Amino acid sequence: MKQTLVPAALALLLGATLTACGQEGGGSSAASGQGGKPTVCLVMKSLGNQYFQTMEKGAQAHAAQRGDLTLTASGIQNETDIDGQISAINKCVTDQAAALVVAPADSRALVAPLARAAKAGIKLVNIDVKLDDGALSSAGLDVPYVGPDNTAGAQQSGEVLAKALGPNGKVVILEGISGAANAQQRKAGFQAAATAGGLTVLDAKSANWETDQAYTVTTNLITAHPDLQGVMASNDDMALGAVKAIAAAKKQGRIRIVSFDNVDAVHPYLADGTVLATVDQYPGKQAGDGIDVAMREIGGEHVTGWVKTDLKVVTKSDLG
Structure with missing residues (x-):
């Protein structure tokens, strides 16, 4: 009996080891949150700005309505806290998120950490502020932009x-x-x-x-x-x-x-x-649209280019 159980135990141990190695680096297909659902990281700018507070609420509501993902959302202390955004992106990589939806505080400085996330297998979606085309090209990245004109x-x-x-x-x-x-x-x-x-x-x-x-x-x-x-x-x-x-x-x-x-x-x-x-510019819907694109990418679809979102000029007559 012992001779039969030992090889079986070794096989189980080997299988577990290979599974753990396969997850190292945060491959998007393996990354999951609660209930085995893929984790999507939303990294925004300053949550002291009501615009991004609205974006976060809309994103959370959209994720709950979809029900097929785990959303983690974070912001930074102020609009120039680029290091804070880089730290948030790095945490998404460490946490092995499946996708990262980012509203960059700087159109060029965020490209390098996003390139590291992409190398780790994380799908990327850019919202709110378009990442710099030259910096993306230099990094070899093709990131869809979901945002307004x-x-x-x-x-x-x-x-x-x-x-x-x-x-x-x-x-x-x-x-x-x-x-x-x-x-x-x-x-x-x-x-x-x-x-x-x-x-x-x-x-x-x-x-x-x-x-x-x-x-x-x-x-x-x-x-x-x-x-x-x-x-x-x-x-x-x-x-x-x-x-x-x-x-x-x-x-x-x-x-x-x-x-x-x-x-x-x-x-x-x-x-x-x-x-x-x-x-x-409907920040909650914009974030929701970004999440939808991220989920399409997780599902194996290649999304590229500009996905335009809505704008509306608001004047006194629109207040009701």
């Missing part, structure tokens, strides 16, 4: 301001992080709206997507340009900083704002006319 959205928002101010209206642009693709695209959209509407762009400054920085930058711009009539803010967090700066300068009603993101906190200023327009 930021240039078109900013242009539509800017057109509302141009119509309100008329030709020769004087405006400034509050930019996002200089290296972020969506910051560049939204600036381009605002500039296109200004050119088409005959507005004069007095200056463009980065406030790194942050409310406090936007307050300081806008205060300085109001001081430098006493005849300022409009602010084109590349996200609502910066628009809220501009609102505070305008109030502090006692220029309510004289300087109008248009923006991007449609967070709840900006709605009171849409209602009172300080903010003329913002842009809803």
